[in-house]
Amino acid sequence: MEAAAILSHAADDYGAPGVDAEYGTGVLNMARALEHGTRGIYDVAVAPAYVYESGDEDTRYEVAVFAQNRGTEVADRMTLEVEIDGESHRFSFSDVGVGETVSHTFVMDRETLAGGAVNILTRARLVGVDDARPRDNAGRSVLQLAPVP
Numbered sequence: 001m002e003a004a005a006i007l008s009h010a011a012d013d014y015g016a017p018g019v020d021a022e023y024g025t026g027v028l029n030m031a032r033a034l035e036h037g038t039r040g041i042y043d044v045a046v047a048p049a050y051v052y053e054s055g056d057e058d059t060r061y062e063v064a065v066f067a068q069n070r071g072t073e074v075a076d077r078m079t080l081e082v083e084i085d086g087e088s089h090r091f092s093f094s095d096v097g098v099g100e101t102v103s104h105t106f107v108m109d110r111e112t113l114a115g116g117a118v119n120i121l122t123r124a125r126l127v128g129v130d131d132a133r134p135r136d137n138a139g140r141s142v143l144q145l146a147p148v149p
Contacts, residue, residue, distance in 0.1 A: 010029050010035075011028055012027045012029045012068065013101045014027050035072060041073065043070040043132045044124040044125070045070050046139045047066060049065050049143065050066070051143060059109065060108065061108050063108055065105075065106070066080075066122075067101070067124035069101075070133070075126055075129075076095065076127070078124060079093070079124070080123075081124075085119055113145045117142050118142070119142055120142075121138065121139075122138065123137060124137050
């Protein structure tokens with residue numbers, strides 16, 4: 001694999017899940033690039049929630065939560081646990097490829113986001129294997145609409 005492909009493959013996903021206009025393939029992670037080809041690394045990580053721009057006068061918003069397999073092995077089983085203002089959701093994924101991102105999108109209406117801060121806690125867990133970097137398995141996002149003058 002040539003150097004540019006290794007660096008692109010070692011990017012941490014930010015912004016919208018997957019390739020997007022703001023971050024492209026993601027933010028370069030040199031540690032992952034240097035581990036390229038090292039077998040036996042299991043690592044999953046979450047990124048901040050992403051709010052998609054809506055085309056319908058902002059009456060509803062799509063909010064994506066996601067996790068990425070940042071290890072060097074396929075994640076046979078993983079879970080994405082999401083808590084939104086105390087309400088829990090759990091999603092299961094299997095055979096998540098190296099560098100692959102998994103996500104779930106929630107729809108929130110304008111009143112929910114305008115009524116105060118919405119707290120989103122996201123946790124990713126590997127099932128059956130130890131995570132090499134468990135500190136990046138959880139993240140909190142706080143969403144709130146700016147007041148309209």
